Amino acid sequence: MGQWVDSVVSSTPSPFYRRIPLLMLMSSILTSPKHPAFKTPENSFAPWTSILTPTKKGGEKKGHSAINKVVTREYTINTHKCIHGVGFKKHAPQALKEIWKFSMKEMGTPDVCTDTRLNKAVWAKGMRTVPYCSQVRSYRKCNEDEHSPNKLYTLVTYVPVTTFKNLQTVNMDENELLIVK
Numbered sequence: 001m002g003q004w005v006d007s008v009v010s011s012t013p014s015p016f017y018r019r020i021p022l023l024m025l026m027s028s029i030l031t032s033p034k035h036p037a038f039k040t041p042e043n044s045f046a047p048w049t050s051i052l053t054p055t056k057k058g059g060e061k062k063g064h065s066a067i068n069k070v071v072t073r074e075y076t077i078n079t080h081k082c083i084h085g086v087g088f089k090k091h092a093p094q095a096l097k098e099i100w101k102f103s104m105k106e107m108g109t110p111d112v113c114t115d116t117r118l119n120k121a122v123w124a125k126g127m128r129t130v131p132y133c134s135q136v137r138s139y140r141k142c143n144e145d146e147h148s149p150n151k152l153y154t155l156v157t158y159v160p161v162t163t164f165k166n167l168q169t170v171n172m173d174e175n176e177l178l179i180v181k
Contacts, residue, residue: 067108068152072139072172076164077102079122080132088128095122095130103156107140111153118158135159135167 082098083091096114099122103112122130139155161167 070140070142070152071107072137073106074135074137074159074170074172075102075106076167076169077134077136078132079130079134083130091130092123092127095134099134099136099156103136103138103154107138107154109140109150109152109154111143111148111150113153113155115155115157118156121158121160133164135161135164137172 077099079095079098083094086094096119099118100112100114104110118134118136121134125131135158137157137159139157140152141155143150143153
């Protein structure tokens, strides 16, 4: 190990010998109880501990979760990058699966229902030629089905747009929804 550390100090052209010895040196310092800078209860100060150990942020928890609220948002989903590497005959089904996964992740509900207009928009140019981007509106709604284990579900609908430039995620209010409908 000593000669590897010496090779770090000398100018060696190989990047392998420059990186590995430093990691080995640092791990030997952290794991060796004989080293004077090793962190023990008696010697609790070690200057690198703030770098190596993660710190907690925001000590207190909030009383409620934002996932339980009914909300509506508009998203632009890039389906082109979702279907990269997928066979032609699976482009449209894969795009719908990715929209479904995206909505489930963003809205935080396992129940996701897609509107028929969204399905028709994805399949409009055929199975192989899926639109590169899709503007969708996701509604997080209360579940009226008594037998469902989930309190909320997500409804995803298609929003026709002329251009996708400078579109951002928009939180919709109830007043804006009345104007749009």
